[in-house]
Amino acid sequence: HREGRLPGRQDWSSWPHYQAADAGFRGYWYPVCFSNQVGEKPRKVRLLGEELFVIRDRGRIFGMKDRCPHRGVPLSYGNKQFPGTVSCVYHGWTFDLETGDLAAAITDGPESPICGKVTQPTYDVEERLGMVWVYVGDGEEPDPIDEQLPEELVGNAAVLGQRIQPREGNWRFACENGYDEGHAKYLHRTALWRLFKPMPVWNKTKIVKRGRWIYRVQEQQFWEADFPGLGRWSGLGWWKARPPKETKNIGNTSSHREVNPVIAAQEFPGFASVSMPGVLRIAYPTFIHYEFYVPVDADQHLYVGVLADFRQGARTLPFYAKYLGAVRWLFHGQFSGQDKWMVEVTDAPPEKLYRPDDSLLQWRKLAEDTTEDRLDRLREQGLDPADPTA
Ligand code: FES
Structure with a gap:
């Protein structure tokens, strides 16, 4: 059935609003x-x-x-x-x-x-x-910012590790890269971050929509696979002999840690989710990593990485020690640097998609549908947004 949803489109023309949003989505x-x-x-x-x-x-x-x-x-x-x-x-x-x-x-x-x-x-x-x-926007009254922020970041105390970095490349490539299922399995296999957070590999991922987010839900996991005629490939690093145990709710992204109550309360159906206007959310058991892809113009974007640990008081100190001592370099640095590189060298469509690209297609569809809804609302208010397909 998945192949049926992947018609092998060659360009972005099935998503005219998305195609037109070179310099980002307004509103x-x-x-x-x-x-x-x-x-x-x-x-x-x-x-x-x-x-x-x-x-x-x-x-x-x-x-x-x-x-x-x-x-x-x-x-x-x-x-x-x-x-x-x-x-x-x-x-x-x-x-x-x-x-x-x-x-x-x-x-x-x-x-x-x-x-x-x-x-x-x-x-x-x-x-x-x-x-x-x-x-x-286009002259409309903005929706309150708290309605746009990830829900759990509004009203929950968190300690934050943050990074804002200007980067080359179109913001859409950055967002698509962030949510891209295949690259997490392959490009990042060499990232040192994975010493600490092994990345399982999946096939048969399904994308589900809940509210304004879409989530990747992994239906089947493979840690090692035989490729006929090619031999054996494992998504695990050399330092991991066995796959980690499953954890509830958030997929198999980490071992045996207890899930932070704020994160558990969200009941995320999948650990990787994305929402408009280009926000990636990766939920780990004890913290959440966000990436905001901010369009500067058609050729540059701001990478805004936020690591939120929902704890308070004296317990925030170990977070800062860990973030400044290791995570900042390992994750916001080396791991994220691999993404930066790919966004710089990705080319615009035409493209030929394969099964894991369903994550890209569903993101584009989300962007397309949400934009259509917004333009309808503007027209109802008598506002005349510039024709986004012009
Ligand atoms: Fe003359 Fe601004 S006041 S250019």
Whole structure:
């Protein structure tokens, strides 16, 4: 039956919204930097091909389009002359950070008639998980960010190990790589991370949708396999003589550890899941690893890796020791570096797919259907999103 779902498509044209989303999907919150990287001076951000800047004013962070409407100079070269505003470096046009209204044109005096006649586009900005999140939409009221974040990260205390890294390559390749079933079995077989977290190999994976996530559910596992005429191949590293014991709920990703109660409560049907607008979630028994693939433009993305350990108080210390001492290098470094490399060298379709690529197809379908729903909602509100297939 699986072959029936894999028609061997040669390009992305069956998913026109996905195909059109070179520079990302609009209508979402994206993490752009760490909170402590934003101060009283503008910080330039490129997101979904748009130039903007973020700036902190009396504790709160604001976002604004980074092009002065006067003569097109980046506003991010400017600074704050008055509280709650930013002034362009060139002629001193001064914009209200909250509303975007031109509050003053310093070089034309306090009575300048241009004031009140120009409004600079602003962006909704929030701070979560120690990071700054920017909403890129089409004029609609954004959904609350907490409805977009992975559910378990809202309202549960967690210690976080994080990494934000600019990377080459289209964001879709990064997302597809993250969720790609086959590469976990093969590309990462040499990653040192697997000394600690062996990766079983599966066939007959099935993808199930629950809420806004799709999950890989492994139906059958093979640790060693005979390939007729080729000999024997094992997904296990040389250091593992036997497969680890099964654990409940989260597949066979680790041995015998007790499952953290926050993670157990989620009852994930599979250990690897993905959701819009390109968020990967890998649940281990005692922590969860997330990857947010943030489109900078069609050719670059931000890799945002977050490792969340749901514990509190003094028990957070061992986490930091472990993260800084080993995990940061092994996982966010070497393992993830293999992914970085593949995203750089993957080519755009045409492509020829095989059985494990069902994970890619189901992700593309999720993106396609979700986008269709969103555009319908915008049209109902009388908003006119640019034709995404144009
Ligand atoms: Fe910005 Fe003139 S270009 S004030």
